[in-house]
Amino acid sequence: MEAVRPRIVKLIVVISEGNKTTTREQYDLSDQIKAATKENHFRAENTQLMLSYQKGQITLQQYKVLLFSLYEIYKALEEELDRNSSHPAVAPIYFPQELARLESLESDLEYFFGQDWEKRVIVPAATQRYKQRLRKIGQENPELLVAHAYTRYLGDLSGGQVLGKITQKSLGLSSKEGLSFFSFPGVSSPNRFKQLYRSRMNSVELTEEEKAAVLEEAVEAFELNIQVFDDLQKMLSIATETHQSRSDVGAARFTASPVLQFAVGLCVALATVGAAMYGM
Template sequence: MTLLAVELRESTRTLHAEAGRSKFMKYFFKGEISMEIYGRFLISYYHVYSALEKALDQNKDNAQLSLIYFPKELSRKSSLEQDLEFYNGPEWRSMLSPITPAQQAYISAIERCSTSTTPELLIAHAYVRYLADLSGGQILSKRLQKYNGIPEDKGVTFYRFDLIEEPDKFKEMFRKRLNQVEISDELRELIVEEARLAFQRNIDIFQEFDGELEGLPMTRHEQLENLAALEKEKAQLAAEAEAARAKKQADLAASARTGFLASLNPANLWNSLVGTQTVDA
């Protein structure tokens, strides 16, 4: 049987690419999403994550959901609140209504899973949302800062996971937990289908902003260029992270060698000997 993490990835690959090629993401990567539009876009995500994290909390005792329940490390609601105030001001909560059709459809999908006899369906929504944030968040935050002159510590809290030191290792652990989920074949198929639905709900949110974005729809060539740029930046970030880990390990090894060599210094050996004799006396 195919591992659940692999099945989720493969079954959503096409929709994942479609989301990356959306008009909203095209303008995002070109730096043409205004701070005003982005501030309103975050309201959609605030509704989604409020519903998701409430649902996960309500079902945290479910044996299968508990495997991928990491509220301290992954929860995004409080970080979204900080960013919403940055972009929309202290009265941002007044902008939460009315709820748009795409927002409501996403919320309803999550609530349906939460209150059903199979809350394990929430695994699909956690997979789609949190792994996407961990994978692409750094790239998106850099784009926001680059094109809008945003200070490094402002406006991108949503993309920062302060309690996750190494995102790649965390994602690997998360996928292993997915593969430990014990469910029937029927429920497994439903979870995979729910993941596809979650991706579509996310695309629907993007499309609600299409009417505000100027320019012609992307050609197929532009879509592929946009996706290639994303993959290139993801690879570059991964390489930088790997280099940083290697440097950290090298520094630790060098520090250990320095300490050992210092202990062989004649003066240090003599002080150690005298100290030992003093204790013995």
């Protein structure tokens, strides 16, 4: 797929001081990322699967598989951030105590699957591609991790409480056990923290070439997600047809169909980014 070139936006701020009016050009990276990914975000947000999640149409089995996918993505992202924590582009936006999701995901997985949950992890090719991309840029172009960290963490932070409540209600859970992913105990005020994060990210010193690459990577992050949605739609259709053709066999029930469980579950994982990105 040909890479989608991001739109570089120029913001003009008008400043009035008495009878004098001046203008200042701003090139804040956070604003540019938001503008560059606007179209991609809209496409991801309005898929049928994404809309279904926002309506609260999620089952326990789907949520369990979602956790596997999130685990693989965040394992790659956070290990690369840890490894590159002293990199000049990564250091300003490195907040492991406030943002790290891996430990919470491990807790959720253990709650649902027991201590041997690692033996049961399964993810699709699309998630593998996402993970491989994170590993590649972590090794070759660490500054590009800025794009993925921003879209994932601030998206999850923005929508975490809402999505957590939707998930708890949909699954009929009496407590918040198994929902640790949506909680950020290290962040007392999400809005203030997001302001701090954006300020830190905007302070990262990048060449014009590096900045353009970060914007392209933010677009690529959404494109990877959209590709996953497309793959999941195909998998879901195939699984549904298989289920219908075996409707007279008890073993063909939805709860026994790992392909269908997997397909729907992973798309919920990606909903975190789509639903919350523009609450950032």
